[in-house]
Amino acid sequence: MALQNVFMNPVLVFSIIAVYFFILVLISWFTSRNSSNETFFTGNRQSPWFVVAFGMIGASLSGVTFISIPGEVGSAISEVEPQYRAFSYFQIVIGYLLGYFIIANVLMPLYYRLNLVSIYTYLLKRYGKKTYKTGSLFFLLSQTMGASLRLFLVAGVLQIAFFDSFGIPFIVTVTVTILLIWIYTYRSGIKTIVWTDTLQTFFMILAVGITIFFLVRELDLSFADYTRLLEDHGYSKIFFWDWKSSKYFWKQFFAGAFIVVVMTGLDQNMMQKNLTCKNLGEAKKNMYWFSAILVPVNFLFLSLGLLLYIYAEQNGIGIPERSDDLYPILALNHFSVFIGIVFLLGIIAAAFSSADSALTALTTAFCVDFLDLDGKTEKEQKRARLRVHIGFSFILFLVIVIFRVINNDSVISAVFTVAGYTYGPLLGLYSFGLFSKKEVIDKYVPIVAVISPVLTYLISLNSEYLLWGYKFGFEVLILNGLISFIGLLLISKKGAKIIPF
Numbered sequence: 001m002a003l004q005n006v007f008m009n010p011v012l013v014f015s016i017i018a019v020y021f022f023i024l025v026l027i028s029w030f031t032s033r034n035s036s037n038e039t040f041f042t043g044n045r046q047s048p049w050f051v052v053a054f055g056m057i058g059a060s061l062s063g064v065t066f067i068s069i070p071g072e073v074g075s076a077i078s079e080v081e082p083q084y085r086a087f088s089y090f091q092i093v094i095g096y097l098l099g100y101f102i103i104a105n106v107l108m109p110l111y112y113r114l115n116l117v118s119i120y121t122y123l124l125k126r127y128g129k130k131t132y133k134t135g136s137l138f139f140l141l142s143q144t145m146g147a148s149l150r151l152f153l154v155a156g157v158l159q160i161a162f163f164d165s166f167g168i169p170f171i172v173t174v175t176v177t178i179l180l181i182w183i184y185t186y187r188s189g190i191k192t193i194v195w196t197d198t199l200q201t202f203f204m205i206l207a208v209g210i211t212i213f214f215l216v217r218e219l220d221l222s223f224a225d226y227t228r229l230l231e232d233h234g235y236s237k238i239f240f241w242d243w244k245s246s247k248y249f250w251k252q253f254f255a256g257a258f259i260v261v262v263m264t265g266l267d268q269n270m271m272q273k274n275l276t277c278k279n280l281g282e283a284k285k286n287m288y289w290f291s292a293i294l295v296p297v298n299f300l301f302l303s304l305g306l307l308l309y310i311y312a313e314q315n316g317i318g319i320p321e322r323s324d325d326l327y328p329i330l331a332l333n334h335f336s337v338f339i340g341i342v343f344l345l346g347i348i349a350a351a352f353s354s355a356d357s358a359l360t361a362l363t364t365a366f367c368v369d370f371l372d373l374d375g376k377t378e379k380e381q382k383r384a385r386l387r388v389h390i391g392f393s394f395i396l397f398l399v400i401v402i403f404r405v406i407n408n409d410s411v412i413s414a415v416f417t418v419a420g421y422t423y424g425p426l427l428g429l430y431s432f433g434l435f436s437k438k439e440v441i442d443k444y445v446p447i448v449a450v451i452s453p454v455l456t457y458l459i460s461l462n463s464e465y466l467l468w469g470y471k472f473g474f475e476v477l478i479l480n481g482l483i484s485f486i487g488l489l490l491i492s493k494k495g496a497k498i499i500p501f
Helices: 002-007 010-031 037-045 049-060 063-072 089-113 121-126 129-161 170-185 189-218 223-232 249-265 268-274 280-314 323-334 337-370 378-406 409-421 423-435 442-461 476-490
Strands: 438-440 492-497
Touching (some): 010 189, 049 189, 049 280, 063 280, 063 337, 089 280, 121 129, 121 423, 129 337, 129 378, 129 423, 170 189, 170 337, 189 268, 423 442, 423 476, 438 442
16 A cells, blocks of 8 residues: 555655755755845746746645545535536636636736735725725735645645654644745745745646546546546536536636635735736736636646546545545555655645745735834844744744644634635725725724624525525625625715725
C-alpha cells in the first residue's frame, strides 16, 4: 500500500519536503536582493503579467479545493436532493469568467488610477475612516480564518507523512509549517510570492495530470473511452435546471461571478499580486489569461474526480463517508508509491500557495490600514512590518491549534461559511461606492456591516418557508451584498451627493 510504503520511509518524505522548501528559499534569496518595504508591499510593480497569471492559479485553488473538487463529483447534493453533484461545480466556474471580466474592467482601473497599495484605501477616499477600517477588518478576519484552515490541512498531511513517525507532537508540526512560510516571505513579501506561486501552481497541476494519466492507464482506457466517459457518465453531468435545487444553473452562474468579484477583486490577498504588474494594461492581460487557464484547470480536477470514483467502484474500494477523503485515501493507500509522493507534493503546493500569500496580504493590510507608517524612516517601517509579520504568524498558529483541539469537521465547515459571510458587506460597500453618488454617514457603516450578515443568515435559514421552497446556495453572498447596499441607502445623507471615484 502506498501510504504504508511512503510513510514507513520518513527519510524519503523528509528529503522530498526538504528539497521542495530549499527551492522556495532559493527563490526567496534571489527575489529579496536589494529589497525594501516597497518591494514587500508592491514588488516594485515590476512583475511580468504572465508569471502573475500562472501563479494566481495556485493561489485561487487552495489545498481544500485540491481534494474537495474531485471528491464532490460523486457525492449527493443533499438528503432531499438525491442527485449527485457530478460536474455541477463547473457552472460556478463558467460564472467566474463574468466575474473576472468585471474585475478587469471596473475594479482594476480604479485601483491603478488611485495607485493603491491596500485596496481598502479606496473606502477611506470614498466614505471615511470608520468605513475604511471596517472593510479592512472584515478582510483580516476572513483571511485569518481561511489561511489557518489551509495551513491546518497541510500540517495534518505533514504530521501523518513524517512527524508521526518520530512521535513529534502536532504543535511542533504547526510551528515548523508556519516557520517555513515565514522564512521565505519575511524579506521581500509579495515579490517572492509571485514567483513561488508559479512554482507551486506547476507542482499542483502536475500532480493532478500525473494522477489522471495513472488512472486512465489503470482503467485501461483509450482516449476515445475517456472522452465518452466525460460525455455520457452520470457523474459528468454539468447543467442542472431545477430552479429549487441548490445546483440550479443560474444560481451557480451568478454565484460564481459574485464569488470571484469579492474573493478576488475585493480581496487584498489576490489583488496585491495584480497590483505588482507594471501598468493597468498588463494587469488586464494577466486577468484575462488567468481566467482562461483557470477554466480548463478546474475541469481537470472534475475529470480526476470522475476517474477516482470509477476506479474505486471497479476495485471494490469503499467510498469514504466524507467525499473529501476519497483522493487522499486512494492516492496514499491504493496507488503506487510514486503517485503517493506526487499527491503529497501537490497538496503541499496547493495549501502553501494560498497560505503564504495570505500571510503577506494580512501583513500588508494591517501595516497600511491600521499603522501610520507615513513619515517614518525605511528602517522604522521595516521594523514595524517584521513585527506585524511575526504577529500574524503567531495568530495563525493559535487558530490552527484551536482547530486541532476542537477537531470537529462541522465546526471547520461552519468557519468557512462564516468567512464567506464577511465578504457580503465588502460587496455592498464597493458596489454602492461605484454605482451611487450618495454620501453616507460614515459612523453608521460598521453597524450596517454587522447587521447585514446577521439578516442574511436569518433569511437563508428560513428561505424555504419564506420563498416557496427556494434554498440558498453560494448565492447567499449576493443577498448579503444587497442587504448591505440597502443599509447604506438608509444611512445616506439627505440631499448630499459626491462624485464617485
